[in-house]
Amino acid sequence: MQGLIYYISLPFIYLLSLLPFPILYIVCDGFYFVLYYIVGYRKKVVMQNLRNSFPDKSEAELKRLCKDFYHYLCDLFPETFKTLTISKSSMLKHCTLSAEAKEIFDRYHQEGKSIIIVMGHYGNWEWAGNTFSLTCKQKLFVVYHPLSNKYLNGLMYHMRTRFGTGLIAMRDTFKDMVRNKTMISATAFIADQTPQPDNALWTTFLNQDTPVFQGTEKIAKKMDYPIVYITIKRLKRGYYTILAEVLSEDSKNTTDGKITELHTSRLEKDIKEQPELWLWTHKRWKHKRPAVKS
Numbered sequence: 001m002q003g004l005i006y007y008i009s010l011p012f013i014y015l016l017s018l019l020p021f022p023i024l025y026i027v028c029d030g031f032y033f034v035l036y037y038i039v040g041y042r043k044k045v046v047m048q049n050l051r052n053s054f055p056d057k058s059e060a061e062l063k064r065l066c067k068d069f070y071h072y073l074c075d076l077f078p079e080t081f082k083t084l085t086i087s088k089s090s091m092l093k094h095c096t097l098s099a100e101a102k103e104i105f106d107r108y109h110q111e112g113k114s115i116i117i118v119m120g121h122y123g124n125w126e127w128a129g130n131t132f133s134l135t136c137k138q139k140l141f142v143v144y145h146p147l148s149n150k151y152l153n154g155l156m157y158h159m160r161t162r163f164g165t166g167l168i169a170m171r172d173t174f175k176d177m178v179r180n181k182t183m184i185s186a187t188a189f190i191a192d193q194t195p196q197p198d199n200a201l202w203t204t205f206l207n208q209d210t211p212v213f214q215g216t217e218k219i220a221k222k223m224d225y226p227i228v229y230i231t232i233k234r235l236k237r238g239y240y241t242i243l244a245e246v247l248s249e250d251s252k253n254t255t256d257g258k259i260t261e262l263h264t265s266r267l268e269k270d271i272k273e274q275p276e277l278w279l280w281t282h283k284r285w286k287h288k289r290p291a292v293k294s
Helices: 002-018 021-039 043-053 059-082 088-094 099-110 125-135 150-161 170-179 215-223 258-273
Strands: 095-097 115-119 139-144 166-169 185-190 201-205 208-212 227-236 239-248
Touching (some): 059 125, 099 227, 115 215, 125 139, 227 258
Parallel strands (some): 095 239, 115 227
Antiparallel strands (some): 201 208
């Protein structure tokens, strides 16, 4: 059944990817009307997340922010499918790497150092991977969680690797990074997913008690790789720029938890600046901090 639905949907997905941007965004506006006003996809989750994250905002402000988020969400997924057919020149026109970020990545490549990139589900992270692979000298690997639907997973794999990006399944992260140690690489972790509470670092994030993955920090320490945080800023509809900031030059000698706290607080700052760009439909706070054992 999954295969039948996939093959029926595939021509429409490709048709969507071929639309000129002005027409694509008219379609996105239609998606927004259906998703927000008719389907109401996860609106309760989004509103609760926003209320807890921004307790100082009025209900009217939160509803406006909720609408802004759904508008962006309905742009994000068609933009992602655009990767199927977009040209290299158009990709680099719509998502640019800032000069400062390029300088950071070029310096590490010149020094012969592989790095770890850490980011959140913020802005168009799919386009950022494409732009990095088209612009930077390092081989980019992205750590991802394979989808259970093998057909959709195959489509996403094709999109994400089209411009030269490599993928590493989450369960194989450390093993594959060791295997790739002979090349100068950049391995990207999206570190704002929800870990199991017993294995997480607990911190305050967006005014809430929040578990954070420690895997990025632990692997950086083992590999002794510098860590670079990236921000994907939306300049206007369909246009982004990638900013970069070095979080740690000497990961192995940082105190435990320091790197995790740094990239979490940096993401929080970004979200507060452009809150509609974060993935609010995610049930980020479904776990409670485990009780301290006496």
